[in-house]
Amino acid sequence: LIDVSHSIELLANRTGTGRLHAGFQQLSNLVDDAQAARIYERLAANGIDVHVYGTPDTETTVSGVTVHPVVTEEIADSWFVVYDGGDNPDQGAALLAQELDTDNTYDGFWTYEQNIIDRIDGYLTATYLDAPSLSGHAE
Numbered sequence: 001l002i003d004v005s006h007s008i009e010l011l012a013n014r015t016g017t018g019r020l021h022a023g024f025q026q027l028s029n030l031v032d033d034a035q036a037a038r039i040y041e042r043l044a045a046n047g048i049d050v051h052v053y054g055t056p057d058t059e060t061t062v063s064g065v066t067v068h069p070v071v072t073e074e075i076a077d078s079w080f081v082v083y084d085g086g087d088n089p090d091q092g093a094a095l096l097a098q099e100l101d102t103d104n105t106y107d108g109f110w111t112y113e114q115n116i117i118d119r120i121d122g123y124l125t126a127t128y129l130d131a132p133s134l135s136g137h138a139e
Contacts, residue, residue, distance in 0.1 A: 001079055001097060004110045008081045008093045009039055012048050018086025019049040021124045023078045025099070027054035027069060030062065040065050048086075053128060068128055079106060082120050092117040 005022075012020045020043060024030045030037055030052055044050045044064030052062070055076050056069030077099045085092030094117045097108025111117065 001095065001106060004095045005079075005081045006039075008083050008095060008110075009043065011091055011093055012043055012083045012086075013046055015083075015086045015088060015091045016047050018084045018092075019051070019121065020084075021051050021053070021080065021082040021121065023075055023080040024052060024054040025076055025079065026057045027052070027060040027067065028058040029054065031058050031060050037062050048083075051124075051129065053124075070128060079108070080120070080124075082117060082124060084117060084121050085114070089114050094120050096120060 009020070012018065022040065024036075030040070040050055040052060041063050044062075050065045051068060052060075052065055053068045053070050053075050054060075055071060060067045060069070079097045079099065080095060082094040082096070083092055092114050093110065093112050095108070095110040097106040099106055
């Protein structure tokens with residue numbers, strides 16, 4: 001999952017436009033991983049509209065990145081990286097996985113199929129970007 005996530009992040013970085021959603025389950029997973037935080041900060045600095053999601057278990061600030069502290073089972077149990085392809089929809093990619101237990105076992109898929117990417121991006125946008133805060137925290 002880490003390798004696929006990095007592949008999608010690199011694709012977004014090369015493209016330099018568009019929106020990327022990334023679910024970290026808990027925001028501390030981003031904060032405690034300095035490399036991940038740098039990657040997402042770099043993506044935002046390169047023109048990607050970056051949105052990260054996770055249970056608000058720590059204060060989270062990453063320069064240029066929109067942090068969504070969300071208290072839902074869906075976010076707490078999901079690992080996702082979704083890139084819309086920016087100006088070139090053929091460059092989109094998505095990873096979507098759900099944790100099955102506490103032993104880091106996941107079930108999911110990754111895809112370059114734009115219609116699936118659009119559906120996942122649309123769902124995340126409608127549910128978490130366009131909807132009122134689900135956590136009670138300002139985003």
